[in-house]
Amino acid sequence: MFGTTREGFSVLAHITDFLPYFYLPAPAGFVGEHLQPFQDNMNKKLGEVVSIEIVAKRTIWEYRGEDKTPFLKITVSHPASISRECNYQGFFPAGKLVTYESNVGYILRFMVDTHVVGMNWVTVPAGKYKLRTSQTRRSSCQIELDVRWDEFISHTPEGEWSAMAPLRILSFDIECAGRKGIFPDPQVDPVIQIASLVTKQGEDKPFIRNVFTLKSCSYIAGSDILSFNEEVELLSAWRNFLGTVDPDVIIGYNTTNFDLPYLLKRANARGVQGFNKLGRLLHIGTSVKEVHSSSRASGDRDSKECNINGRLQFDIFQYMQKEYKLRTYSLNAVSAKFLGEQKEDVHHSIISELQNGTPDSRRRLAIYCLKDAYLPQRLMDKLMCFVNYTEMARVTGVPFNFLLSRGQQIKVISQLMRRAKEDGYLIPAMKEQSSDDQYEGATVIPPTTGYYKDPIATLDFSSMYPSIMIAHNICYTTMINRATISRLRLVLDVDYKQTPQGTFFVNPTRRKGVLPIILEHLLSARKRVKADLKNETDPFKRAVLDGRQLALKISANSVYGFPGASFGHLPCTDISSTTTAYGREMIAKTKSVVEDHYRIENGFEHDARVIYGDTDSVMVDFGPSDVATCMRLGAEAAHLVTTHFVDPVKLEFEKVYWPYLLVNKKRYAGLYWTKPDKYDKLDAKGLESVRRDNCCLASETMDKVLNKMLVERDPEGALAYVKKIVNNLLQDRIDLSQLVITKTLAKMDYVSKQPHVESARRMKKRDAGSAPGIGDRVAYVIVRGTKNARVYDRAEDPSYVLEHNIPIDTEYYLNNQLATPLMRIFEPVLGARAQGLLFGNHANSMKIATPTEGGIVTYVVKKQRCLGCKTELNSRNMQNGAVCTNCASKTPDLYLKHTAATSKVQVAFSRLWTQCQHCQGSLHQDVLCSNRDCPIFYRRTKVQREVEDSVALLSRFDGVW
């Protein structure tokens, strides 16, 4: 175990004598005399079986009475020796044998048995350990010791033991000098700079800030600069720096997939001695491994993995991808969103130029590099990533690095094993069985769509699935089949009950399920933490507590998904389908109770109607037109409904929507009220304004329209707004950045052609290194094409479109991105007249010639036209380079007009240029930024082209006078 003391000294504790083991059910007739020969027999095949003993345990699978049965606990000397096959005197028939707890990782096994959870404090009592001497040391840690696995104390992370450790965190970024148009290749392209920041956990300023540069570099305030003439020296010096700093945590942005592998491959290519000794173990070097992960929630993803023993790796890029749903995950976009600042983005082809320039140009690069090292640290602080993950590791009990590298299941398994061990249950190692059969999920009440001017109350079941599982004691350990029922002579409704799904579970009086116990523990712990949070004033402790309650909530919710996971460790469709069946019954019951009770004939002023509901919520139109009454009725109804259900199931009144626009199932918007005097926010669900797969123009327009309709209650104003946007679009006054559509490249082999897939394919052809890979998000815009050309043929990389000045298909954006979604929300409010009002005629559209076959104008004869009357200029009518004979007299006027136009765009351009200079922090240097996530960049490039065109036009007046 690696760790740190309270004072910040690094520790390596060698844990001794902990051996892996697994279980086999003892077959009938197997007795004590068989143990030794059986062990000898197994040793022949496996070797290294240390001991076998008979223990009384019970399986977690199904209720089979309270009797424990004999199991063989087989202890082996090495994790690899755990087997699922054994054969001895016909006792263990091949194929049918089920082993228990044989598929549990050794690390988790150890942590469960010693009550160690990820990121917790451990005390090694005096006298129980032996310090290692300089001869026996195996690591670079300051303290190194040996301790038996059962002689240290693991502290539950509560009270004084919930403090964060004073970990040293290194954040770094590298720059390499690539060749033009090609993504850097570690076999060829050198590493030229490495920027590093070192911060102590909990402090807001780094105590080391430096940059290693190849060749000299001018002074940077507040940072150390270490320059080297040889790349090999640079790499070697940085490795030594890392060893001296001895960080506990290494962070960065995409360091796992880019920076670390690049450094290692480059050092290898240049033959830098000992570079791969990045970890704390002296005899183990770091190597790169390709891994593939796939999950239903986050899709497929290819990535790399580096082992740096004794140091945690925490790649903020991976964290963002896992925890946030964003349009783009570039460091630019993420910093802009969460830190509120754009950063300069130097295209990789320009880096070499800066490197080959002067100390000052290398200084620019160094500043850029330092910023890229600083931003991950700031993101981590701002978003509390490290604190939240620490709490998640503590709550679920898994090692910290599992949280990024593994899925949801391992967290539930960890909790399940801990609880199971306490109660003497064993978990079977199920044979992998990928079943395709889906079970039935939740009900979505068919919506009565429309625009509601009266307040709509929303009632929710809090933590629905967890509370169902607790209320009805649904668990592996409580499932029971008919045979067992008759064998044990159990009585319906006394000992067990039949669920709506037709399955049977024993009552808690007979046996309380393990899953319900885990869930109760999680829910009550969350309640306690929330109570503590109310009294806590220290902002840092508050953050820890908040992270903890969040972790508890997420953990409780993922318990339900675990038995339903078809590719799982312990799939059990009965548990999942029973839980959802109760849920369906409850939502139906809620609807009928509310609608039966709140009726005019029962003395109420209106008949209440349930207009919509999804899984655990119902939306009720009680009738009254004021929020306060609606809230009172809602709270009352929630209370009434709750009495119909088993504890701890609880229906809560949560909020009122007023007004409320119900578009379809899972698609609605409304003003969200929790108190009668003021609304909290505009809440939109499922609509284009909250989706990532349409362009910003579409979502922002919809957001504005919703605001005008619901907040300002001004549908006419909304109409006018849309008309303005449409006009801007057709006149090409919308930034390209607003039109970028992003979608995830989810897999390799697509059945049908898709716009984002085809665009990614074209990008790959141009530069394979920088093209989006599997799991990345692809950005594209739709350009004009030949008639009937498919959308996938017209999807193009925005940078490419910008560089080559390819015309945008405004009609596509108008019809597919704006009109269709907007009509869906206008129609319920305005009725059928909306259509004509908005999209009837767009005569103002600028007609741009449609390119012919293949998207390229093949034979273009450029003919000059008169700047006055646009007539074609030829040898007969040409007065001068600018105008025809007819317009000759207007030449001075035309000249003035074009001069004015030119200077106007020049002013616009210089303003944008200055803005970019401000952003890069220097007003007397060229702007190199090509940040594709920054709207200014697009605007600047567009205006730049306008300036060029305008100047070219003006030059036709040259020699007129």
Place this chain on the structure above:
DNA sequence: TAATGGTAGGGGAGGAAAGTTACAGCATAT
């Protein structure tokens, strides 16, 4: 090999299939 939370549902786009229309080509009637 190891590892991978669930189902319900909207909506855009592609693509096959079935339907429509226009038209050439031919046979037949006038």
Place this chain on the structure above:
DNA sequence: TAATGATATGCTGTAACATTCCTCCCCTAC
């Protein structure tokens, strides 16, 4: 009156086009 040619009519196959329905795909709600 029969044979012949011109024209109109009707049928049919085919290509082009528009529509419908289904599937794939992405993303979201819960």
